[in-house]
Amino acid sequence: MSEEIKNTENTLTKKDRVSMFLRSNFQQASFNFERIHALGFAFDMVPAIKRLYHTKKEQSEALKRHMTFFNVTPGCVGPVLGVTAALEETKANGADIDEGTIGSIKIGLMGPLCGVGDPIFWGTLRPITAAIGASMALTGNILGPVLFFVLFNAVRLAALYFGLEFGYKKGLDLVKNLAGNMLQKVTECASILGLFVMGALVSKWTTINVPLVVSKVTANGKTTVTTVQNILDQLMPGLLGLVLTLVVCRLLKKNISPILIIFILFAVGIIGYGLGILGA
């Protein structure tokens, strides 16, 4: 094969990249505890491998090097796919890139992208869009679920598509970019947003009521009943919710499973109600 033909053939087309983007929506279809996204990553790379390699041997080698352990927040796989596709393209055009390099760059991107993806997608974007949707849904408004679905997916699809294109165009430069503080800025801004809204939710959406009567004063024919909850509300509304949240944080850090904590809280609710300490 002459050098000229090679150059025209070994370039990913826009169509290939769009196909990779569409496939990346199914990143976790074969999620398994052995290698997590391994098959998923190879599945995403299929259009690129088909385009770049032409012998069975090369194709098989390329598939196998992407069948290795991989895991990232699904919404953040775009840039990794882009960079990997760019590397494969350079390799297919004769550059001396060995398998180890591609593998280690993928592994190297996993950490930082999870560090960005988990707080942004699971700590900020989903809780906030879901909370807005749920607050509408509580009144039976079907716009709540629709809004959540549209907002979340719009951001996710944009992150996948533009992430892939950005990674592909920047190639190895992206790896250098990650060392800069751009990603850290975005992550910190998202974390602040997430934490701030989470604080608001603890106050707004947690209901704990302690109806124990502290005093009963009858003056001028009017009876004023003061419960424990009245006193706490004067101090700071939602205080018990805040304390409980911090306690649960502690328990989770001690590796107690969330499900167990939920059942403990169930027991607290039933026993507390039975004894009259907790009310609806």
Add this chain to the structure above:
Amino acid sequence: MGLSGIQIVLLFIVSCIVGMGSVLDSFQTHRPLIACTLVGIILGDVKTGVMLGGTLEMIALGWMNIGAAQSPDSALASVISTILVIVGNQSVSAGIAIALPVAVAGQVLTVLARTVTIFFQHAADKYAEDANFKMIDICHITALAVQALRVAVPCLLVSMVVSPTGVQSMLNMIPDVITTGLSVAGGFIVVVGYAMVLNMMGAKYLMPFFFLGFVIAAFTDFNLVAFGIMGIVFGLIYIQLNPKFNMPKAVPAAAAPAGGASMDAGLDDDLDDELD
């Protein structure tokens, strides 16, 4: 009267979509807000579906799969609780009591399903040897069926036997102290989700923003959109003022004087000199 044949078929299809959503974690069809609404539409009671979805979504707000760790399963919980609440003509708070035990069962099933899919991974390894692209695609996509069925099969069984009297007599057996106690607990079980988010963020030095959000919410009636905008504003201001982002090298925030720093390059140099 139980469900019609068409409803059972539609429920099967929807629970397949919900099950696939739970592993893909992309389209979010496994979230209560969406799954309960879809079931509500099929059963002809959209309003109850949406309201139960909103209630369960609040509880499940922070349930997330990080790495290989699995959270309680919202997919199975949403579908089964909505079927039982709507067919049995139950309250939304009865739905919470049904959903949580089912979420545990669902978690066990999803762990099982994600172990079974190792088989598909190994099959794909063999096809990679021959560069058989088509079979690799098939291996990846059929693995999705395992996750679809782990929600759809239990839902099919429930939808075939469910009846209003059955649900009512089942729930009537539970004494009042337990059902009311469960709905009391539902008011504060939401904090488990918040705590999961707080721990995942793992940024202790940003916790002041959490307390700020709490205090502002305690004394105002702002809605969530307002909190969202305020959160973004605080985030941007923090980044603009934070000296650690205005220097070529990362410097611990505490080492530099707080506030006063800006994008100004001259100031960067001043700070550098100061630190040297």
